Amino acid sequence: MTTLLIFTDLDGTLLDHHTYSFQPAQAAMQSLKTFSIPCVINTSKTFMELVALRKALNHQDPFIVENGSAVYIPKHLTLTVNETLEDCGEYWRKSFGPKRAELIALTNDKQDQYTFKRFSDMTWQELVALTGLNETNAKLAMQREFTEPMVWTDSNLALRIFRDDLAKFDVQVQKGGRFAHLMGKNCDKANAMLWLKAVYAEQSDEEITTMALGDGENDVGMLSKADIPVVIRSPVHAPPEIPNRSDAWLSDAYGPEGWAQAINLALTKQGIL
Known part of the structure; x- marks a missing residue:
């Protein structure tokens, strides 16, 4: 058996590029919650930006801020990390770079x-x-x-x-x-994703399969290191190339609509839906 672990960009991916709406993705997000599949936000946004957004999304999973600069793990999760983390109130923080x-x-x-x-x-x-x-x-x-x-x-x-x-x-x-x-130089969406994947792998007897979704050049590293890389179509720029990954998915629809299609396809392929 494998356990699915989702990593997602926000702007232009889970959020619409123009309106910042996530409404078309809500049903697919609920499916992830129903099947207890973690959905890790991996974004260029700041911690402060994510406070309100995570409330709106009812997001309970870890999240990665500022292009892989730091991972925040909510303390209510039963994730054991075998290194010293920074205590940030309701969260543990792993930092990867300078201030x-x-x-x-x-x-x-x-x-x-x-x-x-x-x-x-x-x-x-x-x-x-x-x-x-x-x-x-x-x-x-x-x-x-x-x-x-x-x-x-x-x-x-x-x-x-x-x-x-x-x-x-x-x-x-x-x-x-x-x-x-x-x-x-060590701040990278891929580095942060792989660090968190290892944390989840420590807690699980099953193999972890990572799925990453993104639309921009700064998502390429994360996508190239994911087991299932998904490029979300953008209304404003061409899809980024993912080097040496002929297996990358490209969504038909843009933004959150394409995100939902990819999530539902993955859940179907995994035999979950």
Whole structure:
């Protein structure tokens, strides 16, 4: 027997790219709850953004924030972790990278060489204009702990040089759907997913099968390391290529509708539905 473990991106995947609605995915999410299949959120969003969203989703499982920078495990879960974790109130936290302040300091002198604008350079009003978020959610998105998103308006060549420049400091740049994200080199959706998979494997006598769903370049690592990689179609960009994975699924529908189709297909293939 195998145990299914779901990892999902949010924007453009579980949430609609334009409206941020998850309504088309609700029935499939309920199926996961019914069959006690964990659904781990793995997102570029912050802890503070997820507080309200997890309530709306009635999400009880672990979650991964800021592109794999940290894993939060709710204390009510009976997950045993064989290492020391940070105590964050209702959660245990496993961190993978440096704090945000270090990333800001490191890039302060780069604005003469490259054209970009970081979250720390923006007002919440500017972020609202860029994303369509409301005031409350924009302010939550700016409360980051481990990463610094930025609008990159320079060339792709300049981005490659910028990446090489920061690599010397163990910092990487990942391109998401809307923003380029500065983060520590070990901050990665795939690393966080595999760490949490190992935690679940410790508690189970069955083999763990991971299914990952995402739509952007910053999901490629996670998708490439999942047992079942699912690319969700986006209304605004071409599906990302998943290297060496000819078995990757591509949803027919966009966003949460495509997400629900993929979940239901997986549950059917696993003999659960």
